[in-house]
Structure formats: C-alpha cells, structure tokens
Amino acid sequence: MRRATVVSAVVAGAVIGLAGPAQAAGLDPQTRRNALTAMEGEAYAHASYLAYAQEAERTDQEGIASLFRATAETERYDHFAAEAELINFVHGNADNLRESIAGEEREATVVYPSYAEQARLDDCPEAADLFTELAGDEATHAARFRVALEAVLNPGSGIVVPVGEVVPPVPIVRSTPACSGRTQDNLETTLRGEAFANAKYTLYAEHARATGQRRLARLWDNTAGQELGEHFAQTAILAGLVGSDADNLRKAIAGEEYEATTMYPTFSRQAAAAGDDRAAALFAEIAHDEADHASAFLRALVDLSLGGSGGEEAKKGGRQPTSPKA
Structure with a gap:
C-alpha cells in the first residue's frame, strides 16, 4: 500500500460532517484523524492491488494475480471495515x-x-x-x-x-x-x-x-x-x-513496509497515549498484517525473478476475509 500521510482534498471533501465528538465514539480527535488516514490508504491499496492483479493476469502470472486479489480483499473487507467501525463512520x-x-x-x-x-x-x-x-x-x-x-x-x-x-x-x-x-x-x-x-x-x-x-x-x-x-x-x-509485475510488487512492498514499521506503529502509540486502547490494539494488529503482506509480496518478487509465478504466496498474505454478499 502506498504511503498515506494526510487525507487528500477529494477524500476530505467526501467526509464532511462526520467529525463530531459524538460521532467519533469518544475517541481522541487525533486517533480519529489517524483512522481516516488509514482508511484512505486501505481503500487505495484495495483498488490498486486489483489493478495490479489485472496486469498479472495479462502476463499469465496467476500466482501474483491471486496474491494481489487476496490482499486487496483483506485491505477493504477487514482493515477498512474495522477502522470504519472504530470511528462509527457509517x-x-x-x-x-x-x-x-x-x-x-x-x-x-x-x-x-x-x-x-x-x-x-x-x-x-x-x-x-x-x-x-x-x-x-x-x-x-x-x-x-x-x-x-x-x-x-x-x-x-x-x-x-x-x-x-x-x-x-x-x-x-x-x-x-x-x-x-x-x-x-x-x-x-x-x-x-x-x-x-x-x-x-x-x-x-x-x-x-x-x-x-x-x-x-x-x-x-x-x-x-x-x-x-x-x-x-x-x-x-x-x-x-x-x-510491470515486478514494479507493481516493489511498490506494494514499499507501501506495506512503511505502514508496518512506521505509520501503524505511530498511530498505535498515539492512540495508547490518548487512552484509546481499542484503537491502539487495532492499529497494532493491522501493522502485523501489513508486515505479512510485505513478506508475501517479497517472496513473490523473488519467485518472479527466478522465473516463477508467485506460487503459493496468496496463501501467505495474511487473513483472507469473505466479501459480504448482496
């Protein structure tokens, strides 16, 4: 997932009216801002990874395509959804x-x-x-x-x-x-x-x-x-x-490593300092997931460089939630 440090102008415009104290479920304002920043990153990762999966399918790299699709599902239906629930977004x-x-x-x-x-x-x-x-x-x-x-x-x-x-x-x-x-x-x-x-x-x-x-x-x-x-x-x-598939994997690795080692640990520490223990635990859990994603993408990149197709990496990319049914 690419680095997300601020909520963009378009996204900020899209969430007008959702920042009141009651709506933030008693969270510290900084915790809530961090959750929104994280949600932006998770949504972007979901969409980007689905795009990367299309390229992998086009180049017959089905293992990489499966890994990107599975990770995209986790970002949207696990991480984004949990952060939205945390701040009473809906x-x-x-x-x-x-x-x-x-x-x-x-x-x-x-x-x-x-x-x-x-x-x-x-x-x-x-x-x-x-x-x-x-x-x-x-x-x-x-x-x-x-x-x-x-x-x-x-x-x-x-x-x-x-x-x-x-x-x-x-x-x-x-x-x-x-x-x-x-x-x-x-x-x-x-x-x-x-x-x-x-x-x-x-x-x-x-x-x-x-x-x-x-x-x-x-x-x-x-x-x-x-x-x-x-x-x-x-x-x-x-x-x-x-x-290229290799370039897409490198971008994904860089983003996931940033979130695993910098963004989410920082958000977790800030939430803990503010007394938002539930948020701190969630951010720490997601940091662990993102580290798993980075490792899976790295293994896929190494496999690709050796002439493989990502192999079993889709099974190693963290939790694989089921999308809600219509």
Whole structure:
C-alpha cells in the first residue's frame, strides 16, 4: 500500500460532517484523524492491488494475480471495515446520503472543474477531458442521491429511490504517466478519492440492505462500481499507476513496509497515549498484517525473478476475509 500521510482534498471533501465528538465514539480527535488516514490508504491499496492483479493476469502470472486479489480483499473487507467501525463512520441512511451529496457536489462544481482547468494549462487535454467527464458523472450521482434522500425522508410520498446503472468496468492496462506537474498530482489525488468513494459507498450499501432499503443499496452499489470500475480505472491509465509485475510488487512492498514499521506503529502509540486502547490494539494488529503482506509480496518478487509465478504466496498474505454478499 502506498504511503498515506494526510487525507487528500477529494477524500476530505467526501467526509464532511462526520467529525463530531459524538460521532467519533469518544475517541481522541487525533486517533480519529489517524483512522481516516488509514482508511484512505486501505481503500487505495484495495483498488490498486486489483489493478495490479489485472496486469498479472495479462502476463499469465496467476500466482501474483491471486496474491494481489487476496490482499486487496483483506485491505477493504477487514482493515477498512474495522477502522470504519472504530470511528462509527457509517450512520443512518439519510445522514449517509446527506454526506455523499455534499461530497459529490463539491467534486462536480469545485474539485474536478479546477483540475480540468489546470490540465489545460499543463497542456494535457486527455486529463482535461477526463476531469470534465468526472465532474458530470459526480453531478449525476448527487442528483440521484437527492432524490433518494427525499424518498427516505418521505416514505409515503410515492417517490422512488433511483438505482442508477451498472457501468461496465474499464480494463486497466500498463501505462506511463500522460501528464506532468500539478496535473499528475491531481490525477494521483483523484485515484485516492475515487478509491475511497468506492469503499465508502460499499459500506453504505451494506447498511442500506441491513435496514431493508434494497433499492438504496443498489444505488450505492452501482455508484461504488462506477467510482472504481470507470473513474479509478480511467484515471489510473492516465496516471501510469500500473507498471510491470515486478514494479507493481516493489511498490506494494514499499507501501506495506512503511505502514508496518512506521505509520501503524505511530498511530498505535498515539492512540495508547490518548487512552484509546481499542484503537491502539487495532492499529497494532493491522501493522502485523501489513508486515505479512510485505513478506508475501517479497517472496513473490523473488519467485518472479527466478522465473516463477508467485506460487503459493496468496496463501501467505495474511487473513483472507469473505466479501459480504448482496
């Protein structure tokens, strides 16, 4: 997982309204900020590792592909979910919709239009076109969420929750950065924001299903699918996210080692000092998992250098949780 030291502008915009003391379950504010930073990293790792798995499949390195897929599942359905539960990230359906409307509107009217303008200044028309497209999509998401909110708040009104549409995923191919300067930075920020939105909306869908709101769950699922399968994918291609299998493994090793030896131990110590013992234990546990992931990726890299395909490394990459069923 790549180093995550701050919550990005897009992600920060997406979590507006979730930082109140009561919502933080009594946690120290720094502990909560650290958990959000960690969640961003876990969501990004989940999305990136799925992209790396596509490249490994393309090169017939099924062992490496399996390792990336299994680790991606752990990052999202174990680590991200546990950190979200720690800070009471998911609220009622109406509050989840209000938060998402604010985030989508900010992306549609402020973030992505400004990124498109910067891309034009940087002479990167492909990125300008992409950011303009993303702004339009996020405006559509916000509009659907507003209708859904009216339906949730007025159950007898006859308003029907829209379910959105299933958007076919865009294959992520190996590429080099198409842009430079601030636009490249903006593409990388977008990757984190879209990965976070995917993971967040998946949690919201689980809550909607648990409360009997099946159409709302479908809306969250379809929106999450577009954020990952189209937005993240298109951005990844322009940003040059995916390299060779060896390069992808090296990036994963560096990120996991940073989290295992620096980020999570620091978060654990800070939580313990603040009296947040549960958070301290969770961060320490995840640090151990990330060390296991780094070791598994390193073994796969060595095996690849010797002409193998990652072999049994998927079985050695830490806990393998089961994704929740629809």
